[in-house]
Amino acid sequence: MPPKAKPAKKKKGISLTPEKKKLLKQLIMQKAAEEMKKQQEKEAEEKRVAVEARVPKLEIDKLDQGGLEKKVRELFATVCRLEEEKYDWEARLGRQTEEINELNIKVNDIKGKFSKPVLKKVAKKSTKITTKSKLTSFTNLKSTGQSKFALEPEKDEEKKPDWAGEPHLKHKDEDAAPAEEEEEEEEEEEEE
Numbered sequence: 001m002p003p004k005a006k007p008a009k010k011k012k013g014i015s016l017t018p019e020k021k022k023l024l025k026q027l028i029m030q031k032a033a034e035e036m037k038k039q040q041e042k043e044a045e046e047k048r049v050a051v052e053a054r055v056p057k058l059e060i061d062k063l064d065q066g067g068l069e070k071k072v073r074e075l076f077a078t079v080c081r082l083e084e085e086k087y088d089w090e091a092r093l094g095r096q097t098e099e100i101n102e103l104n105i106k107v108n109d110i111k112g113k114f115s116k117p118v119l120k121k122v123a124k125k126s127t128k129i130t131t132k133s134k135l136t137s138f139t140n141l142k143s144t145g146q147s148k149f150a151l152e153p154e155k156d157e158e159k160k161p162d163w164a165g166e167p168h169l170k171h172k173d174e175d176a177a178p179a180e181e182e183e184e185e186e187e188e189e190e191e192e
Contacts, residue, residue, distance in 0.1 A: 016024065060071060 058071075060068060063071060
């Protein structure tokens with residue numbers, strides 16, 4: 001018996017041609033647009049009903065001058081009252097927002113979770129440039145050969161005793177001292 005050929009496995013789901021996909025997309029967009037339009041009309045109607053419930057109709061056709069002035073005062077009083085309510089609600093909302101923030105901070109403290117502050121990003125190249133410029137300003141300085149802490153030499157060099165200038169009478173430590181001083185000066189120059 002020859003082996004039977006297995007039928008090709010069908011893909012799960014519906015395969016659509018690009019034309020059908022485009023048509024389906026258009027239909028979905030039309031349906032979504034209609035739904036949005038209906039929702040906007042419904043919200044506008046609800047808003048109109050709410051405004052009518054709060055604000056009565058303005059009937060000024062049959063009023064004379066005194067009646068109009070009275071109506072204006074009433075409307076002004078209503079506007080003032082509503083502005084006060086608005087201010088009170090805004091202040092209350094601000095206080096509640098602050099309380100929520102404080103409570104969130106307390107909760108984070110209790111849990112041990114701390115929010116890291118957002119750090120300002122700084123370009124690495126600019127920091128290297130500034131540090132190099134600081135270093136180069138000190139490295140370009142040249143030594144004058146004199147230590148700024150050295151004592152001024154005495155002007156009475158002529159009055160030295162005769163034995164002070166003789167090399168055979170000097171101590172061994174004095175010969176080493178000038179070399180050490182030169183080395184120290186060179187080290188200070190390098191550090192600066």
